[in-house]
Amino acid sequence: MSDVLLFLETAHGEAGATLKKPAAEVATAGRALADALGGRLVALITGDVPADGILGLHGVDHVLTVSGDGYGRHMLAPQAAALEAAVASVRPRAVLLAASVLGKELGAYVAGRLGWSLMSDVISVALDGDRLTATKPKYAGKALARLAAAGPAIVSLRPNAVPPAENARDATSEALVVAASDARVRLREVVAAGEKKLELTEADTIVSGGRGLGAPENWGLITDLAHALGAAHGASRAVVDAGWRPHAEQVGQTGKTVSPKLYIACGISGAIQHLAGMSSSKVIVAVNKDAEAPIFKVADYGIVGDVHDVLPLLTAAAGTFLTS
Amino acid sequence: MKIIVCIKRVVDTETRVKIGADGASIDLGGVQYITAPYDEMAVEKAIQLRDEAGEGNVTVVTVGPAAATKELRTALAMGADEAVHATTENRLGPQATALALKAAIDGRDYDLILCGKQATDEDDAAVGPMLAAALELPCVAFVHGLTVEGGKAIVEREIDGETEILEVDLPAVLTAQKGLAEPRYPGLKGIMAAKKKPLATAEAAGGDDPTVLESLALPPARGAMVTIEPTADGMRSLLESLRNDKKVL
Numbered sequence: 278m279s280d281v282l283l284f285l286e287t288a289h290g291e292a293g294a295t296l297k298k299p300a301a302e303v304a305t306a307g308r309a310l311a312d313a314l315g316g317r318l319v320a321l322i323t324g325d326v327p328a329d330g331i332l333g334l335h336g337v338d339h340v341l342t343v344s345g346d347g348y349g350r351h352m353l354a355p356q357a358a359a360l361e362a363a364v365a366s367v368r369p370r371a372v373l374l375a376a377s378v379l380g381k382e383l384g385a386y387v388a389g390r391l392g393w394s395l396m397s398d399v400i401s402v403a404l405d406g407d408r409l410t411a412t413k414p415k416y417a418g419k420a421l422a423r424l425a426a427a428g429p430a431i432v433s434l435r436p437n438a439v440p441p442a443e444n445a446r447d448a449t450s451e452a453l454v455v456a457a458s459d460a461r462v463r464l465r466e467v468v469a470a471g472e473k474k475l476e477l478t479e480a481d482t483i484v485s486g487g488r489g490l491g492a493p494e495n496w497g498l499i500t501d502l503a504h505a506l507g508a509a510h511g512a513s514r515a516v517v518d519a520g521w522r523p524h525a526e527q528v529g530q531t532g533k534t535v536s537p538k539l540y541i542a543c544g545i546s547g548a549i550q551h552l553a554g555m556s557s558s559k560v561i562v563a564v565n566k567d568a569e570a571p572i573f574k575v576a577d578y579g580i581v582g583d584v585h586d587v588l589p590l591l592t593a594a595a596g597t598f599l600t601s
Numbered sequence: 602m603k604i605i606v607c608i609k610r611v612v613d614t615e616t617r618v619k620i621g622a623d624g625a626s627i628d629l630g631g632v633q634y635i636t637a638p639y640d641e642m643a644v645e646k647a648i649q650l651r652d653e654a655g656e657g658n659v660t661v662v663t664v665g666p667a668a669a670t671k672e673l674r675t676a677l678a679m680g681a682d683e684a685v686h687a688t689t690e691n692r693l694g695p696q697a698t699a700l701a702l703k704a705a706i707d708g709r710d711y712d713l714i715l716c717g718k719q720a721t722d723e724d725d726a727a728v729g730p731m732l733a734a735a736l737e738l739p740c741v742a743f744v745h746g747l748t749v750e751g752g753k754a755i756v757e758r759e760i761d762g763e764t765e766i767l768e769v770d771l772p773a774v775l776t777a778q779k780g781l782a783e784p785r786y787p788g789l790k791g792i793m794a795a796k797k798k799p800l801a802t803a804e805a806a807g808g809d810d811p812t813v814l815e816s817l818a819l820p821p822a823r824g825a826m827v828t829i830e831p832t833a834d835g836m837r838s839l840l841e842s843l844r845n846d847k848k849v850l
Contacts, residue, residue: 288761351760352767353730353740378760382742385695385727389734394811395695397725415724415817419618420627423815430812461739461770465755468764476761482849506850524745524780525759530614530721531638531779538849550614557820560847562839575823577847578839582831594836599850 324348489544547572639717694810
């Protein structure tokens with residue numbers, strides 16, 4: 278019980294399967310934990326294995342693959358059966374996975390099935406003596422909890438919390454056979470919403486807009502800046518409740534909690550429930566015409582000005598700066 | 602259509618968090634309480650499904666302190682039919698909560714269990730899937746669309762900008778994402794009717810959670826803000842600083 282098992286998610290595009298962005302972060306955290314435990318780092322990949330391979334990347338010693346239909350999407354039952362089979366084979370001290378939609382659901386479900394400790398959506402994990410410990414934001418980040426587990430644990434790691442490190446090594450690989458799982462949930466259809474988007478919680482840069490935009494037809498100011506920066510775009514609750522933007526874009530305590538490297542808040546005053554959802558961002562830039570807006574209390578850079586004037590300037594500057 | 606909805610009493614999302622004297626909980630002095638927002642969406646959706654089916658009932662269940670009777674009565678005032686209160690004054694971890702919920706609903710007949718995707722205090726997003734594991738039921742978390750037809754639930758959830766449409770055999774556990782339903786405000790008639798609706802109370806089933814919450818602290822304070830002039834030159838200096846000083850571009 279000193280190995281660490283990773284569940285790594287893959288995405289499927291025209292070029293075949295690729296690891297999702299948080300996989301390297303999860304592997305980096307897993308490597309550090311495996312070293313502390315004196316054990317191996319074993320990665321489970323279900324469905325199509327990325328063609329460029331993950332063997333040896335990010336400190337993985339051994340790869341378990343589970344092939345077959347039904348792993349391409351985010352269906353809980355087959356993924357849970359595969360993870361439980363891998364747990365039975367490896368008998369790890371900890372399972373690490375990304376705190377994604379699937380990762381949170383799968384981690385909780387399998388922890389429930391196994392009676393293991395769950396540490397959900399943590400920003401760090403470590404070994405303290407013979408206990409696993411983790412730091413976990415509560416109240417949408419208004420407080421940080423220290424969690425501890427004496428026994429085995431499943432840990433989901435918040436995207437962007439751990440910088441990924443390269444750590445190539447010789448690794449072995451093995452196919453795992455998993456019995457057919459429960460088929461009480463079946464995929465009917467996948468509806469793509471235009472272009473495939475990066476999950477907001479996994480983006481490096483987010484440009485968010487609020488009421489200060491004035492009207493939904495001004496939203497182009499946000500998407501233009503996001504495009505210039507290669508960023509995802511988000512929205513405040515006020516804008517979502519007003520029907521300007523879809524729920525999936527809402528950042529805040531009743532939306533998504535994000536911690537990108539760079540968060541640019543445009544025309545957002547900074548209601549406490551919005552601040553809770555984004556104040557763990559590494560760097561925060563705020564644009565607001567009200568110098569007293571609460572958003573400036575958490576901002577690293579503040580621009581007091583009207584978004585209608587400032588955003589075109591910033592977009593133009595970003596266009597020339599990032600290509601220079 | 603018999604539906605069980607699991608709800609939790611939480612501190613209002615507008616609360617300014619202060620750490621309590623024990624260093625492992627928040628200071629509850631003067632805080633307001635609400636039903637966790639996603640749980641409220643689940644209650645609303647359950648009422649709508651029952652009314653569309655034209656038969657059945659909605660039972661709301663909570664594991665929480667005696668004071669959580671208020672949140673159960675609110676759900677009854679919205680239109681739920683009965684309530685079950687498993688009482689405990691202690692903070693329970695997700696595993697212990699799921700097992701206490703299981704004990705509270707064991708022996709009841711249901712077609713569907715709805716939970717909020719997460720309570721806005723613990724933020725684990727775990728109790729729904731853990732309850733499904735305990736009851737050996739299928740589970741889909743983070744559902745923003747739900748219809749029921751012929752003993753099956755058709756659910757929608759969004760992942761990476763795509764919507765997956767799934768067919769789920771009932772009974773099942775589903776957790777509510779924003780967009781599932783817009784909670785109604787209870788009317789006076791509903792509030793009066795709620796007082797006469799059945800509310801069963803029993804002590805929550807015990808059990809330790811394998812995860813211990815050792816301490817709670819405020820996040821580190823952020824540094825002083827740099828003011829940038831709203832000019833083209835200001836924008837250029839901002840971008841340079843983001844790249845050279847902060848290394849985020």
